[in-house]
Amino acid sequence: MTIDAILGSVELGLIYSILALGVFLSFRTLNTPDLTVDGSIVTGMAASAMVCSAGGNPCLALLAAFLVGCLAGSVTALLNTKLGIQPLLAGILVMLGSYSVNLRIMGGKSNIAIIKADTVYKSFQEAVPTEYSSLILGLIILIAVTAAFYYFLRTRLGFALRATGDNEDMVRASGINSNAMRLIGLALSNGMVGFAGGLLAQYQSVADAGMGVGMVVIGLASVIIGEAVFGTRSLLRRLIAVSLGAILYRIVIAFAFNLGMPSTDLKLVSAVIVTIALSTGMMGEKFSLPALIRKGGGKNA
Numbered sequence: 200m201t202i203d204a205i206l207g208s209v210e211l212g213l214i215y216s217i218l219a220l221g222v223f224l225s226f227r228t229l230n231t232p233d234l235t236v237d238g239s240i241v242t243g244m245a246a247s248a249m250v251c252s253a254g255g256n257p258c259l260a261l262l263a264a265f266l267v268g269c270l271a272g273s274v275t276a277l278l279n280t281k282l283g284i285q286p287l288l289a290g291i292l293v294m295l296g297s298y299s300v301n302l303r304i305m306g307g308k309s310n311i312a313i314i315k316a317d318t319v320y321k322s323f324q325e326a327v328p329t330e331y332s333s334l335i336l337g338l339i340i341l342i343a344v345t346a347a348f349y350y351f352l353r354t355r356l357g358f359a360l361r362a363t364g365d366n367e368d369m370v371r372a373s374g375i376n377s378n379a380m381r382l383i384g385l386a387l388s389n390g391m392v393g394f395a396g397g398l399l400a401q402y403q404s405v406a407d408a409g410m411g412v413g414m415v416v417i418g419l420a421s422v423i424i425g426e427a428v429f430g431t432r433s434l435l436r437r438l439i440a441v442s443l444g445a446i447l448y449r450i451v452i453a454f455a456f457n458l459g460m461p462s463t464d465l466k467l468v469s470a471v472i473v474t475i476a477l478s479t480g481m482m483g484e485k486f487s488l489p490a491l492i493r494k495g496g497g498k499n500a
Contacts, residue, residue, distance in 0.1 A: 204453050204457065205450065205453065206331075206334060207453070208446075208449040208450045208452070208453040209334060209446055209449070209450070210333050210334050210337055210402070211402075211449050212445050212446030212447070212448065212449035212450065213334070213337030213338060213340070213341050213442075213445075213446065214337060214395055214398045214399050214402060215395065215417060215418075215421060215445040215446075215448070215449060216341050216345075216421070216441070216442035216443075216445040216446060217340070217341060217344050217391055217392075217394060217395040217398065218236070218240065218391070218392055218395040218396075218414065218417065218418045218421070218445070219417075219418045219421035219422055219425070219441045219442065219444060219445040220344065220345065220348055220391055220438065220441055220442065221236070221387075221388045221389065221390070221391030221392040221395065221418065222236060222388070222392070222415065222418030222419055222421070222422055223418075223422050223437075223438070223441045224348075224360075224384060224387060224388040224391070225384065225385060225388040225389075226419065226422060227364070227422065227437075228352070228360055228361055228364050228384065229360065229363060229364040229380075229381060229384040229385070229388070230364040230365070231286045231364070231381070231384075231385065232286060232287045232290070233272075233275060233286065233290045233385060233388065233389070233415075234287065234290035234291050234294050234415055235271055235272055235275045235289075235290040235293045235294055235297075235385070235389050235392075236290075236294075236389065236392050236411075236414050236415040236418055237294045237411040237412060237413070237414050237415050238271060238293060238294035238295075238296075238297030238298065238300075238301070238411055239267075239268045239271040239272060239293075239297065239389040239392045239393050239396070240268075240392050240393065240395060240396035240399070240410075240411050240414045241297065241298075241301045241396060241406070241407075241408060241410055241411035242264075242267045242268060242271055242297055242300065242301055242304065242393055242396065243264035243265070243267060243268045243392065243393030243394060243395065243396025243397045243400075244264070244301075244396040244397065244399060244400040244406035244407075244410060244411075245267075245301045245304040245305045245311070245400075245406050245408075246260070246263040246264045246266075246267045246304060246393070246397065247260040247261060247263065247264040247396065247397030247398075247400045247401060247406070248260075248305070248311045248313050248400045248401075248405070248406035249304060249305065249306075249311065250263050251313045251316040251317065251318060251400075251401065252311060252313050252316050254316070254317075257316075257317055257318045257319045257322065257401060258319060260397060260401070261319065261394060261397045261398065261401075263397070264393045264394050264396055264397025264398075264400075265390045265391070265393055265394040265397070266390070266393075267304075267393055268389040268390040268391070268392050268393015268394060268396070269386040269387065269389060269390035269393070270386075271293055271297055271389050271393070272385040272386040272387070272388055272389030272390065272392075273382060273385065273386045274293050275289045275290050275292075275293045275385055275389070276289075276378075276381050276382040276384075276385040276386065277382065278292060278293070279381065280378040280381055280382065281378075294411075298408065301408050302408055305406065305408065309407065309408045309409070310405060310406060310407040310408065311405065311406045312404060312405050313400070313401070313404050313405065313406070314404045314405075316404075318401035318402075318404065319336065319398075319401055320332070320333050320336060320401055320402055323335075323336040333402065337398075337402075340398070341442060344391070344394075345438050345439070345442060348391075348438060349434065349435055349438055352434060353434070356383070359375050359380055360380050360383065360384050362375070363375070363377050363380040363381065363384070364384075392414075392418075396411075412466075413465075413466050413469060416466075416469050416470065416473060417445075417448065417469065418445075419473060420444075420448050420469060420472050420473045421441060421444040421445035421447075421448050422441050422444060423444070423473060424444040424447055424448055424472070425437075425440035425441040425442070425443050425444020425445070425447070426440055426441070426444070428440070428443075428444065428447065429443055429444070448472065451472060452465070452468065452469075455468050
């Protein structure tokens with residue numbers, strides 16, 4: 200596999216890391232299976248592409264992508280908390296409905312090209328004229344998002360969100376509105392997913408209504424791979440592990456393509472990777488990469 204292929208995988212992995220952090224918030228922190236992701240990431244793409252194609256500021260396009268993602272997550276949470284629909288089914292309903300919404304946002308077109316429009320990647324390329332500009336920008340954005348996410352989870356609101364996922368009955372007994380926590384959590388989760396979609400559209404200079412299929416699998420695979428390989432001992436390490444898991448996932452996919460795998464088998468390979476990662480995760484923290492390194496160091500000593 201060439202260096203260019205690896206760098207391209209890392210650049211995409213940095214974007215998917217933000218998607219994985221959003222999935223981490225819903226699946227791990229709130230302990231809620233949320234399939235809205237497949238729809239909200241395309242909503243973010245569509246909003247970002249439309250703002251850019253209209254000549255708008257690409258940073259405002261990313262803000263719009265975040266906000267529409269929050270809106271999609273809020274609808275899922277309201278269906279669950281106000282109408283009593285199961286979280287899994289609520290996510291499926293919003294995911295299905297968002298397809299039509301996304302087409303509306305894109306003016307009835309199934310895809311929008313923004314090759315000639317200004318994007319954050321093009322602007323950064325002009326400011327930092329290097330072949331690694333996309334990689335540097337992606338890393339900066341990921342560090343900023345991870346830091347903000349980490350400090351948010353350590354606030355009182357963040358602790359309430361984490362407690363809601365651990366024991367919702369205890370949270371209610373403590374006088375905390377668990378429904379409000381679920382609404383905030385799913386809104387932020389899908390907001391991050393929408394933001395990742397906005398970045399992806401600007402990186403690839405295109406938004407397509409069919410690009411969301413299987414995104415929740417990618418996010419879940421990144422979370423599981425990261426936790427299994429890099430460990431989960433502390434909150435910060437878990438967040439870093441999730442981000443590294445997304446990058447590792449993209450490298451594995453690129454390696455599979457390099458071996459001659461047809462693109463039609465991508466979803467099958469993704470399912471196999473998730474299955475392997477799940478079975479590895481069952482082995483526990485002691486089989487993670489840091490634990491194995493410590494164990495090897497102890498033997499050498």
